[in-house]
Amino acid sequence: xxxxxxxxxxxxxxxxxxxxxxxxxxxxxxxxxxxxxxxxxxxxxxxxxxxxxxxxxxxxxxxxxxxxxxxxxxxxxxxxxxxxxxxxxxxxxxxxxxxxxxxxxxxxxxxxxxxxxxxxxxxxxxxxxxxxxxxxxxxxxxxxxxxxxxxxxxxxxxxxxxxxxxxxxxxxxxxxxxxxxxxxxxxxxxxxxxxxxxxxxxxxxxxxxxxxxxxxxxxxxxxxxxxxxxxxxxxxxxxxxxxxxxxxxxxxxxxxxxxxxxxxxxxxxxxxxxxxxxxxxxxxxxxxxxxxxxxxxxxxxxxxxxxxxxxxxxxxxxxxxxxxxxxxxxxxxxxxxxxxxxxxxxxxxxxxxxxxxxxxxxxxxxxxxxxxxxxxxxxxxxxxxxxxxxxxxxxxxxxxxxxxxxxxxxxxxxxxxxxxxxxxxxxxxxxxxxxxxxxxxxxxxxxxxxxxxxxxxxxxxxxxxxxxxxxxxxxxxxxxxxxxxxxxxxxxxxxxxxxxxxxxxxxxxxxxxxxxxxxxxxxxxxxxxxxxxxxxxxxxxxxxxxxxxxxxxxxxxxxxxxxxxxx
Amino acid sequence: xxxxxxxxxxxxxxxxxxxxxxxxxxxxxxxxxxxxxxxxxxxxxxxxxxxxxxxxxxxxxxxxxxxxxxxxxxxxxxxxxxxxxxxxxxxxxxxxxxxxxxxxxxxxxxxxxxxxxxxxxxxxxxxxxxxxxxxxxxxxxxxxxxxxxxxxxxxxxxxxxxxxxxxxxxxxxxxx
Numbered sequence: 001x002x003x004x005x006x007x008x009x010x011x012x013x014x015x016x017x018x019x020x021x022x023x024x025x026x027x028x029x030x031x032x033x034x035x036x037x038x039x040x041x042x043x044x045x046x047x048x049x050x051x052x053x054x055x056x057x058x059x060x061x062x063x064x065x066x067x068x069x070x071x072x073x074x075x076x077x078x079x080x081x082x083x084x085x086x087x088x089x090x091x092x093x094x095x096x097x098x099x100x101x102x103x104x105x106x107x108x109x110x111x112x113x114x115x116x117x118x119x120x121x122x123x124x125x126x127x128x129x130x131x132x133x134x135x136x137x138x139x140x141x142x143x144x145x146x147x148x149x150x151x152x153x154x155x156x157x158x159x160x161x162x163x164x165x166x167x168x169x170x171x172x173x174x175x176x177x178x179x180x181x182x183x184x185x186x187x188x189x190x191x192x193x194x195x196x197x198x199x200x201x202x203x204x205x206x207x208x209x210x211x212x213x214x215x216x217x218x219x220x221x222x223x224x225x226x227x228x229x230x231x232x233x234x235x236x237x238x239x240x241x242x243x244x245x246x247x248x249x250x251x252x253x254x255x256x257x258x259x260x261x262x263x264x265x266x267x268x269x270x271x272x273x274x275x276x277x278x279x280x281x282x283x284x285x286x287x288x289x290x291x292x293x294x295x296x297x298x299x300x301x302x303x304x305x306x307x308x309x310x311x312x313x314x315x316x317x318x319x320x321x322x323x324x325x326x327x328x329x330x331x332x333x334x335x336x337x338x339x340x341x342x343x344x345x346x347x348x349x350x351x352x353x354x355x356x357x358x359x360x361x362x363x364x365x366x367x368x369x370x371x372x373x374x375x376x377x378x379x380x381x382x383x384x385x386x387x388x389x390x391x392x393x394x395x396x397x398x399x400x401x402x403x404x405x406x407x408x409x410x411x412x413x414x415x416x417x418x419x420x421x422x423x424x425x426x427x428x429x430x431x432x433x434x435x436x437x438x439x440x441x442x443x444x445x446x447x448x449x450x451x452x453x454x455x456x457x458x459x460x461x462x463x464x465x466x467x468x469x470x471x472x473x474x475x476x477x478x479x480x481x482x483x484x485x486x487x488x489x490x491x492x493x494x495x496x497x498x499x500x501x502x503x504x505x506x507x508x509x510x511x512x513x514x515x516x517x518x519x520x521x522x523x524x525x526x527x528x529x530x531x532x533x534x535x536x537x538x539x540x541x542x543x544x545x546x547x548x549x550x551x552x553x554x555x556x557x558x559x560x561x562x563x564x565x566x567x
Numbered sequence: 568x569x570x571x572x573x574x575x576x577x578x579x580x581x582x583x584x585x586x587x588x589x590x591x592x593x594x595x596x597x598x599x600x601x602x603x604x605x606x607x608x609x610x611x612x613x614x615x616x617x618x619x620x621x622x623x624x625x626x627x628x629x630x631x632x633x634x635x636x637x638x639x640x641x642x643x644x645x646x647x648x649x650x651x652x653x654x655x656x657x658x659x660x661x662x663x664x665x666x667x668x669x670x671x672x673x674x675x676x677x678x679x680x681x682x683x684x685x686x687x688x689x690x691x692x693x694x695x696x697x698x699x700x701x702x703x704x705x706x707x708x709x710x711x712x713x714x715x716x717x718x719x720x721x722x723x724x725x726x727x728x729x730x731x732x733x734x735x736x737x738x739x740x741x742x743x
Contacts (some may be wrong), residue, residue, distance in 0.1 A: 159597050222695075245692060262690040264670035264733075292661075296691035296732055299668040327693040327730045329661050381697065 013278050018188060021066045023182075028059035029177035032103075036173035052103035053112075054093045054173035060119035061085040063151065063180070067123035070187050071137060073275045073313070083123070088115055103172035107156040118157060123149040135301040136268055136300050136309070140187040147183030150176035167554055183385045190265045193273035194258040197243060197541045206237035208320070209432060212283060215311040215321040217336060218433065220346040223289045223324035225433040230255050230287040230322075232432065239281035244289035259543035260293060261371045267298035271306040271313075278317040285320045286310070291336075292327035300332055308339065343371030344437035349428075350383035353391065355443035356428060360421040368395070376488050377558040385429040390488065392422045431564050482516040482562070486524065489558040493551045501528060518563050525559040528552075585618055621640030633684055636667040638674035641729050645708065649738050657686075658715065660723050661693055661730040672739065690735035694711065697727035706735075 004487045064085050092112055097100070127148060130141035154176030162169055174180075210216065210233060218226045227248055234240035234255035241256045243247060248257070258273050260266055274286045285558055288294075288310075295303045307323060314321045323341075325333055337343065350369075357365035372394045373380050378387070399418050427441060483502075490498030505524045506516070529552050536548040582665050593611060600607045637654065639657060641649065650655035659666065667673060669691050677685040694703075696716060704715040 161596075165598055262669050264668050266669070290693075292693040292730070293691075294663075296666075296693050297669045327661070327695070329730070379697075381695075 005054055005254065010511055012215070015188075015193060015272065017065075017279075021069055022184065022188065023533060025059060025062035025066050025184075028055050029174060029181065032059060032171075032173045033177065036171050039171075049102050050093065050096055053096050053101060053106065054089070056103050056106050056116070057089045057092055057112075059172075059174075060116045061089050063148070064119040064123045066184055067148060068126055070144060070184065070191065071141065073272065077397055079532055093440070099328040104169040105435060107159045109231070113156075120148055120152050120155065124152070134305060135299075135469060136271070139210060139265070140190060140268070143187050147180035149178040151184070178231050185549050189273050191268045193259060193276045194243070194269055195541060195543055196256045196258045196273070196277065197544045198254075198256055200239045200241070200254075200256045200277075200281055200284070205239035205281055207283065208233040208236055208238035208285060210285065210320045210322070210433070212313050212320055213318050214341045215307070215314050215323065215340060216344060217323050217325060218344050218346055219325045219333075221326060221348050222381065223287075223326045224349055225346045225436065226287050226289055226322055226326075228385065229433045230285065233285045239284035240279045241274065241281075241286045242289055242493040243273060243283065243286060245293045246550055247359070247543060255287075257544060257547070260297065262297060264298055267294050267302040267306040270294055271309055274310055274321065274389040275313050278313055278319045278321075281319075282317045283319055284317075285322065286314075287322045287324070289324050289326075291323050291325065292332075295328065295332060300335070304332075304339070307341075311339075311341065344433060346433060346436055347441045347443065348381075349385045350381055352428060352442045353383060353385075353388070353425065355441070355445075356424040357421055359424065359442070359445070360417045360561060366414050368398075371398075375485060377485060377561045388425045388429040392425060396420065401515050419484060482521060485562050486516070486521060486559060489562070490528075493555050501531070521559050525556045529556055582618070588613060589618055590598050622646065635672045635674045637665055637671075638676055638682075639666070639686065640676050640678045641683075643677055643679075646677050648684070648708035649675065649736070650684060654668070654706065655735055655737070656706040656708075657734045657736055658703070658719065658731050659734070660701070660719075661727055661732045664732060666691065666732055666734060673736075677736070683741045687737040687739050688734055688736055692733050693730055694733055695723055696729050696731050697726070699731070699733070703733065 029230070033054070035052060092101075092115060096112065099112070101110065106116055107113045124441055125144060125549075127141045127144040130137040132138075134141070151174055154174050159169060181218060210229065218229075220226070223244075227242070230240050230242050230248075239256075240254075241258060243258050243260065245260050247259060256277070258270075258277075260270060263269070270288065272287065274288070277286060291303065294306070310321045313319070322338070325336065328336065354365050354369050357368055361368060369380060369383070369391075370386075372378075372391055373383065375394065376387070376390065395418055395516070399414060424442065483506075487499055487502055490502045491496070494501060502524065505527050508527065509520055509523060511520060532548055532552045536545050536552070539545050539548065584627075592614070639659070641657075645654070649657075656738070667688065669688050672685050672687050674682050675686045677680045696719075699715060700713045701712050704710070704712040707715055709715040709718065716725075716727070719731075725731070
């Protein structure tokens with residue numbers, strides 16, 4: 001039974017140190033049980049008493065270390081508990097022959113018995129303490145307590161009963177070890193980290209731009225800056241993990257992704273995932289994108305406790321943890337703010353982009369953005385700073401459309417205005433989350449006028465000719481070559497590989513990009529779905545499979561949207 | 568066979584097995600209990616107490632899922648969709664709604680008061696109302712996301728920018 005549990009944990013576990021502790025603990029109980037049964041059945045020779053006693057000592061110390069590790073996380077078995085609980089083992093083993101201690105009389109009232117009871121007592125006390133003080137660990141500590149109580153009943157208590165009845169001692173074997181190990185295995189599995197894909201490369205991580213050794217809250221409506229920061233830090237060589245419900249549409253420059261799976265222990269699993277990641281990638285970055293979903297899955301009290309514990313992990317490992325407040329309720333935001341973590345209030349890039357355009361084009365900024373979004377099959381709230389280059393290009397083409405209508409001074413004025421807007425967009429897009437958090441948001445700059453200009457285009461054109469620009473933008477949107485619009489969709493979802501995939505589909509259709517029409521787009525959507533689904537079919541990692549499926553769905557939806565608009 | 572009768576028989580059978588194990592345990596340890604009436608009274612009494620406690624929970628339907636936590640109210644149409652398994656998803660405003668986490672059971676009541684089922688929460692997520700898709704709406708028993716938004720707007724006065732909690736649930740049968 002113990003061996004089966006050991007095999008199960010070896011296969012299912014995602015925490016090497018905890019698995020090693022579990023394995024050592026299980027092997028100790030297996031050895032004691034096998035020795036007892038083997039000796040009684042005359043299959044094995046009697047174990048040397050000092051060896052048996054050493055294994056008894058080891059089993060008890062490892063039980064306590066395992067329970068502490070299951071409660072306090074991945075890093076604990078490597079540090080304090082090892083020192084406090086393993087150091088006395090060789091000392092007591094050395095003293096055993098001198099003092100006449102044996103495995104059969106291990107629980108007697110002496111130093112040896114005291115140590116064994118202390119080990120079980122520490123484990124039980126920690127489990128009970130966690131049960132009553134932690135909403136995050138309460139369900140697990142119940143099973144840990146059950147396991148330890150079983151060991152106590154079948155250990156010291158049963159030894160007392162056997163001694164009272166004058167029966168032979170179990171010589172260190174514990175009949176309840178399968179029950180206890182099953183309880184510990186249950187907790188280990190329930191708190192098992194989520195799978196990370198792709199696994200970050202082992203080795204050192206480079207320092208990023210975010211402050212280390214702390215947790216930072218990104219207050220934003222949608223986790224746009226949180227993800228962008230993950231991309232930037234990852235691209236600069238910092239080991240990065242994104243914890244979210246769905247994989248970001250585009251691979252985040254080498255950042256690992258761990259998908260939250262539905263389950264009541266999601267908060268604890270998120271904690272163990274981040275802890276295990278930061279224990280192996282000290283100085284790394286973890287971005288918790290979907291704190292709100294953790295709250296929905298596990299409720300808020302365990303989730304906020306996980307936040308507190310993650311902050312300690314960040315401090316202990318010199319790492320950074322970023323939490324996004326997206327979709328949290330007001331009460332949850334208040335509770336998070338009460339933790340007094342560094343708090344970065346961040347704007348919605350879509351709103352700021354509109355504000356920058358409004359400085360040049362007045363109320364028509366919203367129309368311009370709507371035209372751009374329509375042309376790229378985007379919803380306005382999906383706009384991020386990553387779309388700024390495409391937006392600049394779009395505005396330039398809209399102005400070019402006007403070249404036949406406006407010329408001379410008027411054209412020059414409009415061009416100047418456009419350049420001012422483009423410059424504003426570029427400088428805004430270049431700002432990091434930390435820069436933006438300082439509060440110099442375009443939407444907060446008063447007057448709506450660009451400071452470098454005496455008059456805005458809206459004022460210059462007195463509203464009439466400006467209509468020409470907006471109409472031109474609509475026309476650009478309508479005339480945006482289908483290939484460009486499809487390319488934008490593929491590249492956004494799949495990166496540079498997306499364009500290759502699109503061109504491959506065109507080759508299959510025997511068409512040139514400029515010849516693409518609506519019916520082709522439908523075919524491309526179908527064919528690309530089949531190709532990507534066959535790719536997803538050979539991927540074993542569920543999160544990657546889900547990410548590819550999401551990309552397929554998104555590409556199909558966006559292409560269908562473009563086709564609908566063309567009708 | 569009626570589902571509730573079957574559940575009752577399975578639970579009772581399980582408890583009977585536990586009772587047999589309990590008696591076997593007393594028999595196996597009979598020599599130990601010969602040391603006195605007090606031992607038998609305390610240890611045997613405690614174990615028997617646990618069994619009676621477990622029986623109470625099992626027969627009240629709270630094992631193995633636990634006691635229902637919280638409740639959700641539904642219109643007659645919504646409730647019927649859930650009972651007929653036409654709908655598997657429930658959408659509620661995140662603000663002001665307390666919903667237990669995944670793996671818990673909630674009472675489902677008609678908005679007229681009576682409890683009509685207990686719902687086991689299989690999955691939960693938060694989303695902006697504007698982000699709900701037609702597929703989400705169909706799982707919730709509506710034709711389109713627009714219809715879902717309109718229905719909810721009348722009831723909760725929600726706006727597209729509001730956050731909603733999307734629960735995937737499984738009806739566990741009508742309440743007794």
